[in-house]
Amino acid sequence: MGNLFWNYGAKGAGISASVAAAGTFLASLLGGWDFMMKALIWAMALDVLLGLLCGAKSRSLDSHIMLWGGINKVLVLAFVGFGVVLDRAIGMGEPYIRTAVICFYLGREGLSIIENSAKLGIPWPGFLIALLGQLKKQGNDGVQKK
Template identity: 40%
Template sequence: MSIKSTLVTAAIGSSEKETAVGGAVAIVGATISTFLGGWDAPLKLLIFCMIVDYATGFLGAVKRNKVNSDVMFWGGIRKIVVLVVIGLAVLCDQMVGNETPVFRTLALYFYIGREGLSIVENLGVLGVPMPAFFKQMMEQLQEKGAAK
């Protein structure tokens, strides 16, 4: 097999089925990326935080012996809804003619912050050592939440 045929096979697949699936995945990925306003650093960070939050949440549930498929399912649904909100923010930016994505940026940073807090909580459940100011901040947030 020559280098040229190896490169072609790697690029488009070795069969029609593989090529069709690869093409379909590319089209779906490009469509979702466009709906979410492009594949930039803030969106990558949000997706990464979502994955880490889901994984650390699962590990925390395993540690506490509280794994619940219903909770995991709805956690995944919530993450999909967050992405829908990001898409809605993109549409709002387009509607008002913003050249810079103001609503999208606000939504992304808000959800990155929420995912980050959830990751810190999950790491606490897992017993990962954290700086004292993180622990104090989390205790204050928990107290404010309990007061409502």
């Protein structure tokens, strides 16, 4: 690994530097690369993986659904970035809004992970499945659907 630049020469070094610069820029837009951000990225990746496995198991993989799922994940990251902007605009010095946004989406990703893994046959405690069923009956505004 230490010979990366020697093996690929100046072109490899330029590519590595470009990837590092892009990663640094993205991390700064998202308020840094801390544990909360890592947890959200891991949850999003696990949700995508489990969604693909569920689609493969039920033989219902759909590129349109996958496209909108990817757009949804990009929008989640955009909302985290917007939380960073709001935190800086308020000037509190701490990332309160960013943290709240990440916690909200971590919760949503967690519910999706539980739902998809249960569809794959992974057992979960009954109260979590019941809670998930109750949440499914409610809309985003918390109003009970009929």
